[in-house]
Every structure is written in C-alpha cells, then in structure tokens.
Amino acid sequence: MTNAQSGSESVERRLTPADLQSLRFTRAAMLRPGYVDTEVDRVMSRLAEELSRHITEKSALRDRVRALEAALEGAVEGAAVPQPPSEQALRILSAAQQTADNYVAEAEEFSRQMTSEARALYEEAVRQARENAGAILQAAQEAAAKIGGGITVAPRSDEQRSVAELQEQVAYLRTFGQAVRVQLRSYFEALISDVETEWGRADPAALPQAVARPALPPGQETGGGSGATFVGNTAAESRSDADADVGPPATAGSRSST
Amino acid sequence: MDIPAMRANFAKAAATGDEAPLYFYSHLFLSHPETRQMFPVSMAHQRDRLFSALGDVVARVDDVDALVPILQQLGRDHRKFGTLAAHYPAVGASLLATLEHFDEHWSPELAKDWSEAYTLVAEVMTLAAGEAAHEPAWWEADVVGHERRTIDIAVLQVRPRAHYDYLAGQSVSLESDLRPRLWRYYSPANAPRPDGLIEIHVKARDGGPVSSALVRQVGVGDVLRLGPPIGHLALDPESDRDLLLIAGGMGLAPMKALVDQIARKGPPRRVDLFIGARNEDQAYDRADVRRLEREKPWLTVTYAVSDDKLSSLEQGNVGEVVMRHGPWLSREVFIAGPGPMVSDTETRLEQAGGPRQRIHSEVFAPSRPGPSLDLEVTE
Numbered sequence: 145m146t147n148a149q150s151g152s153e154s155v156e157r158r159l160t161p162a163d164l165q166s167l168r169f170t171r172a173a174m175l176r177p178g179y180v181d182t183e184v185d186r187v188m189s190r191l192a193e194e195l196s197r198h199i200t201e202k203s204a205l206r207d208r209v210r211a212l213e214a215a216l217e218g219a220v221e222g223a224a225v226p227q228p229p230s231e232q233a234l235r236i237l238s239a240a241q242q243t244a245d246n247y248v249a250e251a252e253e254f255s256r257q258m259t260s261e262a263r264a265l266y267e268e269a270v271r272q273a274r275e276n277a278g279a280i281l282q283a284a285q286e287a288a289a290k291i292g293g294g295i296t297v298a299p300r301s302d303e304q305r306s307v308a309e310l311q312e313q314v315a316y317l318r319t320f321g322q323a324v325r326v327q328l329r330s331y332f333e334a335l336i337s338d339v340e341t342e343w344g345r346a347d348p349a350a351l352p353q354a355v356a357r358p359a360l361p362p363g364q365e366t367g368g369g370s371g372a373t374f375v376g377n378t379a380a381e382s383r384s385d386a387d388a389d390v391g392p393p394a395t396a397g398s399r400s401s402t
Numbered sequence: 403m404d405i406p407a408m409r410a411n412f413a414k415a416a417a418t419g420d421e422a423p424l425y426f427y428s429h430l431f432l433s434h435p436e437t438r439q440m441f442p443v444s445m446a447h448q449r450d451r452l453f454s455a456l457g458d459v460v461a462r463v464d465d466v467d468a469l470v471p472i473l474q475q476l477g478r479d480h481r482k483f484g485t486l487a488a489h490y491p492a493v494g495a496s497l498l499a500t501l502e503h504f505d506e507h508w509s510p511e512l513a514k515d516w517s518e519a520y521t522l523v524a525e526v527m528t529l530a531a532g533e534a535a536h537e538p539a540w541w542e543a544d545v546v547g548h549e550r551r552t553i554d555i556a557v558l559q560v561r562p563r564a565h566y567d568y569l570a571g572q573s574v575s576l577e578s579d580l581r582p583r584l585w586r587y588y589s590p591a592n593a594p595r596p597d598g599l600i601e602i603h604v605k606a607r608d609g610g611p612v613s614s615a616l617v618r619q620v621g622v623g624d625v626l627r628l629g630p631p632i633g634h635l636a637l638d639p640e641s642d643r644d645l646l647l648i649a650g651g652m653g654l655a656p657m658k659a660l661v662d663q664i665a666r667k668g669p670p671r672r673v674d675l676f677i678g679a680r681n682e683d684q685a686y687d688r689a690d691v692r693r694l695e696r697e698k699p700w701l702t703v704t705y706a707v708s709d710d711k712l713s714s715l716e717q718g719n720v721g722e723v724v725m726r727h728g729p730w731l732s733r734e735v736f737i738a739g740p741g742p743m744v745s746d747t748e749t750r751l752e753q754a755g756g757p758r759q760r761i762h763s764e765v766f767a768p769s770r771p772g773p774s775l776d777l778e779v780t781e
Binding site for chain 2: 228229233234235237238241242244245248249252253254255256257259260263266267270274275278326329330333336
C-alpha cells in the first residue's frame, strides 16, 4: 500500500479524489482474510475529517454569499431608497391621503347634485316655455279661425289666403317628398340586396353568411330555437370583432374595472 | 416561477380592498417623494385602477402572447404621465413591500418570483416606451375656439403645436392645467386636417371635474396636453362599401370624423348618418351637420329624438329610427354612443339579418379616464 503509506506520512496534506482512486490496501496475514484493519481505519477517519471540513466550509461560504447578496440588494435599493419608510410614516400618509380623497369625493358629489338639480330646473323651465308657446300659438290660430268665421270659404284678404294655401302646398310637397324618398330608398335597398344575392349565387363562398339568412322561412327566424343560437352567435362574433380590431379580446370583468 | 403561489399571494393583498393600494402608494411616495407629483390630488380612482390592472396582469401571466402587446401599449401610454425608466424599480420595490406586508406567509421564494415577474413586466414596458421615444411624450395644443352649444356641451377647436398624427375614429387623451394629472379620452370630430386643427366635443358630466372644466372654464388661449391616440373605430381603406353611421349623444364626434375622412380621402360612397339625442336641445351640432349634408350630395342625415314630443325631428330611439329606414343589409355599420344605445342598436341590426362582422361599435361612457388593459377606452 504504497500510496496510503505516503499519505499517512504527510498528515497536513489533504486527501484528494485521486488518492482514493489509486489507494491499494495490503492484504492481511494468511490466517485473517481481508485488508489490514489499521490501514482501513486510518483512511476512514481521515475521510470523515475531510468530509466534516467540507461541510463547515460550505456552510460558511453560504452565509457569506447570503450576506453579500443582501449587501448588494441594499446597495442597489440604497441608491434609490435610503431606508424603507417606517410603518408609522406609512400610516400617517395613508390617513392623510384618505382624508384628502374624501374631501375631493364630497366636493364632486356636491357639485354633481347641484348641477343635476340645476339642469332639471332648466329643462323643466324650457319644457314649460315651449308648451306655453305652443298653447299660445294654438289659441291664436283658433282665434284667427274664429274671427275668420269659416275655414277657406270665409272672406279673407287675398294675401292671407294665398299664404295659407302656400303653406298647405309646402306641407303636402314635403310629405310627398318624404314618401318618395322612403320608397326610393327601400327600392334601392331591395335592389342592392338582390345584387348581393346574385353575386352570392355566382360565388357562394364570397357571400357573407348573414345575407343568406333572410332566405329562411320567416317562421324559423322567430322560433325560440333560433333565438338561442343567436345569442351564441353574438358572443362569438363580438369576440372575433375585438380581435380583429386592436388586440386582445375584451373580457367583461376588466371592461368595467378600470 | 410558481404562478399559483404568486396568485394566492396577490389574492391576499387584493382581498384587503383599499388597504393594499393605499399602503403601496404611501410606500412609494415616502420612499420616492418625486413620484407624488405624477398623480392627481385624489388617489381614490387611481387605487382601484392600479390593483385591477395588476390583477389583469397576474391573471394573464401565463399567456405571454396576449400580455406583451398590452404591456407595450401601457408602457407607451405611460410616457405622457412623465414616467421614466428610473421609476420602474421604485414601483417594483413598493409593490414587493406591499405584497409582503399583507401576507404572513411571505417567503424568499415568493419575493424572488415576484421580483423576476416584475422585472420582466418593467422591461417590456420600458422597451416599448423607448421605441416610442422618437415621438413626444405629449403634445401641447392651443385652444383656438370654444363654443358653448348647450347648457352643458361645448365644441372646442384645438391646434397642436407639433405635428399630431391620428386616424379618424380614434380617441385622444387630454389633460388641462385646470385639473392636473387627470387624463380623459375624447374623440376628434374631424379627420386630420392640413392646418392641424382638431375639433373636440365635450359634454360636462355632473360633478365631472375634467368635463365641466373643459366646458365651463377653458377658453381660447388656454393650453391642453394631448396624449397619443388610441382606439379602434376605423374605416377599412380598401373598402368602398356604403356606410351607415349611428351616433348617440356625444358619439357623434367619431362619426363626424369618419364623414370628414370620406370627404377628404374618399373613396366616394353613400353615407347615411343617424344622430340620436334625448331632445332637440341636446342635438348640439345641427347647424354644422346640416351644412355637411348640403355640401356633400352623398351624405344623408337623420336626427332622432327619444324624449321630446314637441320636436319636428323623428321620434324614437335612434336604433328604432334606423330600422324604420331600411334593413341596411349591405352597409358597413359604425355605432358610437352610450352603452345601452349601442347594444340596443346592434341587436336590432343583427335581428334584421345584418352581418355581425360589418358592425363596428364603441361605447362612450360619460367619463373615460383611460384604457383598460384591453385597450378599450371606455371607463
């Protein structure tokens, strides 16, 4: 056991993994099988010493790392935060802030009440004024009609009659114009709808789905079953809509939260 | 990263209601007093918004594809508040302190996970903010016109001092020195013009600090600050499909902008604009809309009043009136207005068979302090 012997001579030298690998114990005497007990014991005790030295060294190093980390953190924060504020200071500032918030909220509430009351008064005043004006106008017209005696056959100055006639004509033309516009509009809408349907026939894939929907019998449209799917559709579509526009889908929670 | 543990930890802080955000902001302001001036006097709404925003981030932390664009938008948008890269670690430290304060089982592992997660979030936001650095963080704009149209509605003309780019239908956040640090979203009522003028319609909300100031106190010569534009109502430049525009109340502004865009850029097409108001008095922009209708042969405007029996305008909710005029199946539809009006109109159009993918809408809440994490500019 050449190696072990040289190891035992220099006790101060540390046991290395290489020492252990090359370690060869001497075979004991013929009568007792195995290695020489004393050699094995000596190596074992040196190993135990080595191990315990490693353990203490490791824990000392860990403490050191922690201390250094804490110091570093303190230094980083210390550059900005001289020291964390005391609990007492935090409480005082919090109370002061809450007091200020309450005053502002009270002022806002007061102003809200004042303005909404003022607005209600204002709107009521305007409404009454308009009603009064309407009533006065009506009374005047009735009085005029009474004075005139009849409606149109009554003797009137030509000027008055022509004004009334003109007004009637204007009103008639206005209604007529309105009716024509409404008719034309629905005609064009139908035309466009037709065009889209035709276009859909030529290329059904290009047709937006909902345009095809009115082709269903009206009974199916109003059925309770389709109402349920409709709700589902809306939800799905509103989600895709939000996606397409700016980004993440709107969740109901956060919409109302901020 | 142990996401379930982080969620459980966050839930503890969130469960305290106002306590946790209050602690967070106090911690932030005490350790970094310079950040206080970036916030409004009253922090009540701010506190709600911070924790719901954080909650949204936490909820989506395992869906990076959805989270990253949101964070990028947030990062860009935070530039107008004067947020610098140096502020992010400060916020992170206060956030960790808060999460630790409200969790008796706080552990170094949690601290490490949160700090890693926050660093990631901050990195995405600062990077996006840095990429937008070629643009101003905000634009100063002079008020060059201010007209009170009704008791509570004003039409403002503002001119940004530097070139300000946006699309018709988008919204612009703005702030006035009268109400510092309170940003609200408004939709320009015109497409970008060569002279840069932007028309803004404002209705004073009862008790609304910003809207009442804009209607009653701001005047010609005042300066507003504009943030970058945001929003999603926009015309498809490829399409020349006829349009149906439906506006309820202040939703008229983006609809007018779309009309203006067609007038300026085309392509030509028929446009029907329906404008709903409670009463004739609230139909605040009639003169200008009628002028547009006279000048543009392709534009037809119909006003509807829902609560004004004496009016000669068409009676009924705007959705009802729209359906009275036709099924509109072939139109590209844009709707903007209060929530109930928008959903009512959508439902009517869909029931008539209108294809959902051609209906675009935006809800105009009375107060629009900022986009949520979904980039909706509604409240």
